[in-house]
Amino acid sequence: MIEIRGLGKDFQRAGESVVHALRTVDVTVERGEFFVLLGPSGSGKTTLLRCVAGLAVPDRGEIVLDGVTVYSGDKRILVPPERRGLGMVFQSYAIWPHMTILENVALPLTQKRPRLGKAEIRERVARALALVGLEGMEGRPTPLLSGGQQQRVALARSLATEPVVLLMDEPLSNLDARLREEVRKEIRSLAARLDITTLYVTHDQVEAMELADRIAVMHEGDILQQGSPEELYCRPEDPRVAQFFGSTNWIDGRMRDKDAVETAVGCLAVPDSDTRAIGDAVVVAVRPEDVELIPDAPGAVPEENYFRGRVVSNVFLGDHRVYTIEVGGFPLLARTLASVLVGGDISVRIPRERVCVFRAGSRNEIPSAAGS
């Protein structure tokens, strides 16, 4: 439905160095799929979305929407945004303040060719408003609408023409936390109901996980990894992806065997890998919730990845606690519901299949502000 191939765009401001907003981006979004672009600020998400909309002109590559090439650097094709037949929800909502709700939602319909009749337009507006729960509000002027209502008008406006592709750029970032959660659910169910292909931009990984069929994680104009939320969370291919989905224990080490790493914590059994040679410097990622705490029971059988340590501190976070366990001098974070005594000895177990191994040094490229 949306095919993006080798897309690149650079910005050059007078007197400044070139910014590679998009390097070489390849993305394919299937029909009816909800696809989320996730990444830290400045990673090029908005730029990519605007290229798809036609509001920004790429420098190279190709974009095909529903079988129609709308941009091709080689063939010098560029379809302007008004001919792409898309729906789009802007971050500021971009509700035209001099028009009523009716006029806002009707304007895209009046531009359709062949022309629609007046009655038809009214009916379609009513249908779009009903979809977002604003039925009967046609005549209301727009400047006095609340943020949530504006958001709905923007959504209705983008859906009124029944576009095959819907683009959204951080549509929830101007709403307060409660409303955000509510509208998020509505968007998800609306998209599923209308079977519309959606490209959605956000920097909030919770939002991405909840909405997406698939996610692409962007970083400095590149796509680090794309896949289902579960794939990205459990099998990150890049430390920056792991970093993005919540806090992580990063442990430096060296390959001792093709399925074992020597670290400060001890010798860690890891999933089999052929890509690394014995002796390679690596970094290991373990999520705090994967660190199992096992109260010391005398005579317990030592299992794989079973280490002894001491509880040094405890943070209470309401529905869970985060403990810092010192293992072999390494402060290991563990997330759990259980309550253990600070200062006491404890055993921890790290399931082998939950350990991710990355090339050493790649962690230095992680932006410190990433994640949430």
Next chain:
Amino acid sequence: MYHAEERGGEGFGHSAGEALAALRSRLVRAVERLPLPLVAFVTLGLVVVFLVVIVQVSFQVQNDTGTVYGIENFRQLYTDPFTAKAFLNTAVFAGVALVVSFAFAIPIAWLAERTTLPGRGLVFPLLTVTLLVPSFFTAMGWVILFHPRIGIANKALVQLLPIEHSPFNVISLVGMGWVEGIALVPLAFIMIAASFRAMDPALEESARVHGIAFFTRLRRITLPLLTPGILGAVLYVAAITIAAFDIPAIIGLSNRIHTFSTFVYTTALPLEEVPNYGLIGASSAVMLLIGLLLTWRYMIVIGESHRYAVVRGKDYRANLVDLGGWAVLGWAIVGAVIVFNVVLPLLALTWVSLIPFLQVPSAAAFQTLTLDNFRAVPWANLTVGLRNSVILLLTVPTLSLVAGMAISWLVIRSNWRIARTLDVLAFLPHVIPNLIFAVGAFLLAIVWFPAQWGLFERGIGIIILVYVVTRISFATRMLNSGLVQIHEELDEAGYVAGLGPLGVIRKILIPLLSPTLLYSWLWMALLAFRELTMAAFLASRDNLTLPVIIWSMWTAGRLNQAAATALVFVALMTPLIVLYYVFGRRHIGVAQ
């Protein structure tokens, strides 16, 4: 910006029909995207052409073999004592005018922006309206009152006071400079008030908190911070005064006190010999050079803000100085400006329009009161003048806004490389005197086009063009600042909704800009209506405007009739001024 549109899966089965459809959609797209650059280029092209023709003509020398190029004109300009005198006069005239205008404008701006002067909110609208009173009107009033021989105020003073000679002489460089300066106070005030407003009051407050006394504060904090603003205003007003035409033409021309503008005028339209176009070109080229230097300095002084006319400051005004009883003096200063600009001239012209010849008001004089002057006004002529003035009033602001919209849209909304250049070109008429553009158009019509085309005699069209070109900087400043305040996503939502650039402008930008558009339209309409300088330079039998008719009566010595007509003119203008006042009060900081 855009290249082409093509269907995917290309290559196969492109029937003739499809090819035709593709061609048609390309054509439609080109037509949609052409008008904006086209309008922008034509308008700014005119700016350049008017200036280029001046430079070209300045190097043209007539000799036996025809036209050759050389620096003969500049040599003549340099050696001719008459020209040298005109330039020297201009310097004195402009110097006096600058001192007078800023001596009033700086204190008034301070009063209006930084003190508790009662009713200080009125200062701005009052002076803006004063600015609209044509300066030829003011100048006529001053000549009637303070002519050394026949001035009625002078005569009255000689009668009343134990003096033998007229105390004031307005027919002099200093007199002319004084009237010009007074007439420019509102403009200088508006610009300085804007810089006062843009200044962060916290800077003054912190000085106050640290125990720095009022005058030290003024000297060490306030004035240094204002310096760029004041300097910018000085450069701007200087450019206006050195090329000012109205006042020198009313006061100096018939008394052979020439400044640059009247010198060029008499050279261009001499009574006897053939006009020396080369000399006009050369003197205008010199002025143009001065204008460009001023523009350049001005842009450095005011930095990026030259792209926007409106300087919006913080809304809170702390640190207001309590004037106490001195408020009376404050209003006396403001009142003096209004009296000198409007009240005195209005009284003088009213009186003169009602009497058969100049005389001091007295019982005997009141016996001679008559409406004959109004009856003697050539109403037929005046009707033609009125028609022309109304045409200008309607077309100039409209065309200026159309052209301004095209340019501002390209400057603010497109990321076209040359947009920056367009902006600088559009800014040129801000500081380069209007007179220069009038001269450019005059030379263009005469030198570039065959005489038999009679482009110059061809009526009002050429005047409209020149007016539009000179207003383009104002229009683009207003629209630039209007456009940057409209969130760009509102446009983008329009594109995604299926509107092209023209559709977005029509359906989204124009409605949102309508207050700015209305206000700018009214302002430019008023300026077009009262403009004398450019209309006088480009006057021909068929395109006389009301101000030109009044001025020619005046120069022909028919003072009483000219006064009567001027009153009619001001009466016609009043409803427009009221309209402007009603709509314009909410807008601030217009610089031009």
